[in-house]
Amino acid sequence: MxxxxxxxxxxxxxxxxxxxxxxxxxxxxxxxxxxxxxxxxxxxxxxxxxxxxxxxxxxxxxxxxxxxxxxxxxxxxxxxxxxxxxxxxxxxxxxxxxxxxxxxxxxxxxxxxxxxxxxxxxxxxxxxxxxxxxxxxxxxxxxxxxxxxxxxxxxxxxxxxxxxxxxxxxxxxxxxxxxxxxxxxxxxxxxxxxxxxxxxxxxxxxxxxxxxxxxxxxxxxxxxxxxxxxxxxxxxxxxxxxxxxxxxxxxxxxxxxxxxxxxxxxxxxxxxxxxxxxxxxxxxxxxxxxxNQNFWQDNQIKKAWEKRNTKAFKKRKGELKQQLFDEVLNQTKKIFDPNVLTFVWARRFAGYKRADLLLHDIERFKRLISNSKYPVQIIWAGKPYPFDYYAIDIFNHLVNYSKTAPNLAVLIGYEMDLSRKLKEGSDVWLNTPRITREASGTSGMTAAMNGSINVSINDGWIPEFQKDGKNCFVLPELDHTMPVWQQDKIDAENLYDILENKVIPMYYERPEEWQKMVFQGIDDVIPKFSSxxxxxxxxxxxxx
Missing domain, CATH: 3.40.50.2000 (Glycogen Phosphorylase B;)
Structure with missing residues (x-):
């Protein structure tokens, strides 16, 4: 050579x-x-x-x-x-x-x-x-x-x-x-x-x-x-x-x-x-x-973080959310609001990654998405293997469920551009695989670089990054030898608890604390998780 x-x-x-x-x-x-x-x-x-x-x-x-x-x-x-x-x-x-x-x-x-x-x-x-x-x-x-x-x-x-x-x-x-x-x-x-x-x-x-x-x-x-x-x-x-x-x-x-x-x-x-x-x-x-930080981190987010400029950060985050919501509008004809807390679940669609974990207890999920005091928006995206019919079925279930809800969206075309938009435009990055099954998982790293807070299972790279409640929120660890249905039930309950009692109230009631957590997440992901x-x-x- x-x-x-x-x-x-x-x-x-x-x-x-x-x-x-x-x-x-x-x-x-x-x-x-x-x-x-x-x-x-x-x-x-x-x-x-x-x-x-x-x-x-x-x-x-x-x-x-x-x-x-x-x-x-x-x-x-x-x-x-x-x-x-x-x-x-x-x-x-x-x-x-x-x-x-x-x-x-x-x-x-x-x-x-x-x-x-x-x-x-x-x-x-x-x-x-x-x-x-x-x-x-x-x-x-x-x-x-x-x-x-x-x-x-x-x-x-x-x-x-x-x-x-x-x-x-x-x-x-x-x-x-x-x-x-x-x-x-x-x-x-x-x-x-x-x-x-x-x-x-x-x-x-x-x-x-x-x-x-x-x-x-x-x-x-x-x-x-x-x-x-x-x-x-x-x-x-x-x-x-x-x-x-x-x-x-x-x-x-x-x-x-x-x-x-x-x-x-x-x-x-x-x-x-x-x-x-x-x-x-x-x-x-x-x-x-x-x-790679240079590729994945938005430049204005980077500048705001380096200067610890909350005002500039929030302004840019709002713009990035709007860019993502233009894509939501184009694909689903739904108008999302940049002032509303937005969760994203996006990665390769595989059964063990549990894209549908939020829908485990449907009554509790309905309460979560219809709370007018604390409104939320949720976006799913990802590509199942084209012949993995189980994963495709989960994808289609989410599509069918979200059709009638004004604040739920399932996007297609999950490739590098959409991935970047989702990471830049989300407030919360959801990561819900069954524990021990995720070797690393890197989507949360690039989300954190753009000021999205990880809510995650303690698996893969997360144990090396997490300071629970300071730079992310971590679900309690389960015994991974339990029957799968039991793991899913407990993980779903813990996920609802964290979202209802910690994540959502902090975003709406304690914005300074939220912002501190956002900056802490970027501090802890760069340079440690940059390529x-x-x-x-x-x-x-x-x-x-």
Whole structure:
């Protein structure tokens, strides 16, 4: 990787080591729709900070022809998933073309396109596509959909990202460190190890305590697909498999990496416990996820916070609320009031994140939203996986319930622009996953940067941030081994209590106290949860 033609700068002294960072998704900009959620937002913030800190890093990702999906509505306002072809004229064809063996096809072409640093202010990112002249129809469709629901396609995507990506890095002159963001690009480690790359050059980030998030597939099938970069003998394959012939992507990555990181202190404890029964795995250290301040924090909010100027802060917050409410009006034809306390629940829609927790006790919820002394407004937004019908059902339930209520809204199009509007325009950021299931969760960080107060379960990054009642409000911790319905009941009751007795009265009756809490939240989130800290920590602790 010669720097002069890739990085617009000479790498800073502490960051000279060449790093290739593999990720299935990157959330860099609204216009580049190759991300689905938190993993992408995290990778995007990392690449922005790598650029701002002058780190010798490149990203290796995928150029998804249809992106994740476009979120729109059916005629009754429920969720519709649209797949629209994308063409990005700001990407540069590098002319680098490599080939990978997939299944019975020995020669699937993979082409690399470059997102130059000056386009969106990120480290250089190479995006791979199989939609290349000379590939057969099926091969051309591999890079169509992020997280394709077809298992064989998903395996092919991992091989393209991993082996295709590693070959592109070779064509660029190689790297000192190969860093996998999650296990999707695992074939890179197998291929590179075979090429003589040493274990101390492999780094790995594990992102999820969710069983489903840690891919596990049949070893013999993966071998036939070309997952290992060559055919393994039965003996060789047996050494790699666990749980009766399966390849667990996380376990394999932990066995091949020199060092791995979890994405919060709590997640490191959970991860080390999760994988302790597997031999030869590497140490998992905590490097808590973070987000890029320059990208996510509103500039006028920043100035008001730095000067502790309450008047300027409130004026700007009112403007930002109005911008968000223009979007609400456009989508739902409801007029929201900037003087009214506004809650937002917005993130990837997954069952365990419990978007509908507020509706658990419907009578109590109705009282909450119809209190004329203390009015509230609530906005939900988020993207379910397009084939997760349970999550889509929750989304549609909220749509149907909120239709007739003037102060409830469900928004579609939850991508980077809307995400930013929601964080800037909310007063309260709700975070309600079942405890122990959220590895990090970063949406609350960027909300806090913009003066939105977190009301959250004490999970993920929150234990490292929270001073309950001073910079956020935290629900009492439950025994996570209780039956799910029982957890939901108790958490919902605690959530109503906190909102009714603490949050809402403080906002309306003690505005000075509220403002103090807002500023305290920004103090405690920056710089500790800004991605500069994270990108520096990767070099100091993961790459050294």
């Amino acid at each position: 010669t720097n002069n033609n890739i990085h617009p700068y000479k790498p800073a002294k502490n960051f000279e080591k060449k790093v290739a960072y593999f990720s299935m998704e990157f959330g860099i900009h609204q216009a580049l729709k190759i991300y689905s959620g938190g993993l992408g937002f995290l990778a995007g913030s990392h690449m922005r900070s790598a650029h701002e800190l002058k780190q010798n890093v490149i990203g290796i990702g995928m150029l998804w022809k249809y992106g994740y999906y476009d979120q729109s509505r059916n005629d009754d306002q429920t969720l519709r998933t649209d797949f629209t072809e994308k063409a990005y004229h700001f990407l540069e064809d590098t002319g680098i073309e490599v080939s990978v063996k997939l299944h019975d096809n020995p020669n699937v072409k993979v082409r690399a396109y470059l997102l130059k640093p000056e386009i969106f202010g990120s480290a250089p990112i190479y995006l791979l596509s199989t939609d290349v002249d000379g590939n057969d129809f099926l091969s051309r469709t591999i890079t169509n959909h992020l997280y394709d629901s077809n298992e064989v396609t998903r395996v092919s995507q991992s091989i393209v990202l991993g082996i295709g990506g590693a070959k592109v890095v070779e064509a660029l002159g190689g790297a000192d460190i190969y860093h996998l963001n999650e296990g999707h690009g695992l074939p890179a480690f197998y291929y590179l190890k075979d090429k003589g790359v040493k274990r101390n050059q492999f780094a790995f980030t594990t992102h999820t305590p969710e069983k489903a998030g840690n891919e596990e597939r049949d070893g013999r099938h993966l071998n036939r697909c070309g997952f290992f970069g060559k055919m393994l003998s039965d003996e060789e394959l047996e050494k790699e498999t666990v749980n009766g012939g399966m390849i667990n992507y996380t376990v394999s990555a932990l066995r091949m990496a020199k060092k791995a990181n979890a994405v919060s202190k709590l997640h490191a404890v959970v991860s080390n416990e999760m994988w302790k029964d597997y031999d030869k795995t590497c140490e998992i250290i905590p490097i808590t996820n973070a987000q 500069h800290r994270m990108a520096e920590q990767y070099y100091k602790e993961l790459y050294k």
